[in-house]
Amino acid sequence: MNGAETLLRTLLNNDVNVCFANPGTSEMQFVAALDRHPEMRGVLCLFEGVATGAADGYARMTGRPAATLLHLGPGLANGLANLHNARRARTPLVNVVGDHALSHKALDSPLESDIEAAAGTVSSWVRRLGAVADIGPGAADAVAAALSAGVPDPTDASDPSRTGASGAISTLIVPADLSWSPGTPPAPRRAPRPPRAADASDMARAVELLTGPEPAALLIDGAGLTESGLHAAARIQKATGTPSFCPTWPARLRRGAGVPHIQPLGYRAEAVASQLSGVRHLVLVGAREPVASFAYPGRPGVLTPRGTTVHRLVPDTGVDVLAALTELAEAVAPGVPAPAPVRAAPVPPADEELHTGNWAQVIGALLPQEAVVVDESITEGMDTLAPATADAPAHDVLGLAGLAIGQGLPVALGAALACPDRPVVCLQADGSALYTISALWSHARENLDITTVILNNRSYAILRAELERTGKGPIGPAATALLDLGRPDIDFTALAAGMGVPATRARTTAELAAQFAAALATPGPHLIEAVLRPV
């Protein structure tokens, strides 16, 4: 047994048994060790941003971290944007970054760079291993740290959807010479620190607000957006009239028929102002206070309206969000059942050219039970997807919590590996898809049931809207050229075919419906390029 095997076996002892890898020379011992431990599933990704996004998707669906295997500083750098997203999604994740042998560091060889500095921008926990004896404890600590920010116990099988990820990113830097040296015994499972209960005085104050005379609302995130959490919120609303909101694109949200509805805050500040108008008290339950994604001249960055007081019942990490929400429901709605809304199933729209206003209705009308919906539809879906799918069969939605584009296809990869019995539907904006397009190849290699719908409006539509908001008058040709994805048009069916994913193109709602139904009915990955009327 060498050091790489000590590392691999310690990860297995700590229930990490998937590794999304884009290895290099300094990770070859770990790669070789995979042949001696088939219980660790190695998944090749052709770009590190695919590996980190896939690990994010995997943990959002299982509550357990996957490992990534990354090559030195540049390999980590390529994975940073999706690690940023994972950090914002509070996903537990363990990066294993191979580094040069200790004796080699001082030579400043070509790939040498400051790994710690890069890792620190996304990780809650970073450790460079210094000796073989550190490998086992270091790897066990890395997993425990990833899980010690308030993740519910994943062994609690009473509610499978309870495993909404709430963790952090650990990065373990492994010098090559430790990997090839004789190993020490692997470390056993280290129990992560369990989440705390909400503070009793915060709870009393929340009860007082919700039962008091002034209008209040809840803003819920994390495990509060599981089916159990949403039932608790619905009971609270029935008993006290308190509405609940969630972030625009939460890391994971339960939605659909039989699931109590929750209203996502709008992406635009104007929308949030309208939604929170008249709310006197906003109680945060595992959520952060809503802020604008970007500043604009003369507009406030904090979205809570003037006159609304913000109260934190549960911080966004370290506290069991679901337990707190349930306790709150018991306190203000004892014996009150959650309402069971019976709503009409969505119907497909009339056949017409695809545009922003109708594509999501097709998805909503055909979405299968227990789908995992990866939502990076951005402009095309920000106002349309939630209403169109609210009464579709119950499903989970994984959103772009960190706003760094290019997460959709990789997150779908990880979610599909985590849930082999559930269909994965990836709703993917065109511009964003190109950041990590090679994820399609991994969809094909792993033969996963992922149906990707590319929402092709041939522009960075959100930036066109932003440019218009600068108020600089008509957009000229030079600026247009930087926001327009035409000239040449990108043929996503050719890109998919080149990566081994069968693909079709839809221009009308009927074509999209037929192709979407066919893709769902046929095992393996598929891609549908939905050509939308330009925004």
Added chain:
Amino acid sequence: MNGAETLLRTLLNNDVNVCFANPGTSEMQFVAALDRHPEMRGVLCLFEGVATGAADGYARMTGRPAATLLHLGPGLANGLANLHNARRARTPLVNVVGDHALSHKALDSPLESDIEAAAGTVSSWVRRLGAVADIGPGAADAVAAALSAGVPDPTDASDPSRTGASGAISTLIVPADLSWSPGTPPAPRRAPRPPRAADASDMARAVELLTGPEPAALLIDGAGLTESGLHAAARIQKATGTPSFCPTWPARLRRGAGVPHIQPLGYRAEAVASQLSGVRHLVLVGAREPVASFAYPGRPGVLTPRGTTVHRLVPDTGVDVLAALTELAEAVAPGVPAPAPVRAAPVPPADEELHTGNWAQVIGALLPQEAVVVDESITEGMDTLAPATADAPAHDVLGLAGLAIGQGLPVALGAALACPDRPVVCLQADGSALYTISALWSHARENLDITTVILNNRSYAILRAELERTGKGPIGPAATALLDLGRPDIDFTALAAGMGVPATRARTTAELAAQFAAALATPGPHLIEAVLRPV
């Protein structure tokens, strides 16, 4: 005029007139300003790693920095790997990274991250602008800093090939509120610090060594690898018998008919040991001491053989490499002309299935005069490309100095924009191509004369070799799966077509020759997928 326009006009005043952009909301003012200043060419890249690699390629061919326009920390992160390569290539480059407005920073909105930490891993100079009055001076300082590491004066037109880049990376962080505020006048051109001359005592010592009785060799990099530098090295060799070497994959190297030959050091330690065997003194001229790319158990990382003493005539930055090499030639070879080798032009190989041993001969036989050859052929070219092209018409070769794969297609983009009258040939390994494949779309949009040859051996061939070097016995299925790029095979002709680049596939030397000649004869970008016998 707003702050964004102050920035743009200051860059123009400092001869930065190309901007490779993947903008976001915080850069919209800069994008809008482009319409008022068509003398700044904005080039849209669909991924930040394309933008940074293109800026690298542009500066390698012009000696002048291009700007990148990147969106916040995640946008910079996506560009880091190719910035790492640019740093190792000593390329002058100016990153403009938009950030949140100052008032917005404290809100920790979704895209907030530590930009300085990420920028510091690749930049010699990082500055966050704090006030509108800082914009002009800050931008001028950024350009000067990028050029103050010993770049020859780009206005010296006496030898166009003299502008071998030798610079550094500057990163300017621009809060959005400064961009939208009323601007101050742009700053004028700031002259970069000129490079120093070599130290007189170092020069005297080098003269003594080269004319002394013990075997010596030169290791040359930077502007020493221009045609002028290679002539000086050839004169030195003729007068003193001192051979010259260069790094395996230098940032830029002049090669071909009429150009004195220089021997690249091999990629493998064994090859270098053989090349330097018997050399008593190794004199560094703008080069760093050769070290192995990676450490291996029980092998030295420094490649200079035991018994060889290393002397630094010219450090790798800050000193005029070409002037020093010329001075050395004048001292040891006064009046000695460079030999003018007359060698036979390369002939194409017999028609046969393509493999490692013959593809480069096809390229060598058909390479046009003054081609710019971007070499990311890695395993397929490391032993074959230099000999196959040594007697092709004179050309420049841009190599993977930083070893972070995924630079080839972006560097070709930048080089083609820099040299619109020269054909660009991009020799691109298959696995590496996928890191930044969307560069092909920019090749098409800008309608550039780039012929890309994908060397498709359907594996991470270099890693298979590395895994074999771990000496762990036969490679098992799990490890094989992480190094093999088949299952499914990737169809690069489909990927190219999807991005708007016409593509063909070659399986034999005759097919490659016919397709390569046709691509060179037809304006605009082309891609040839050369399917090679697996390594």
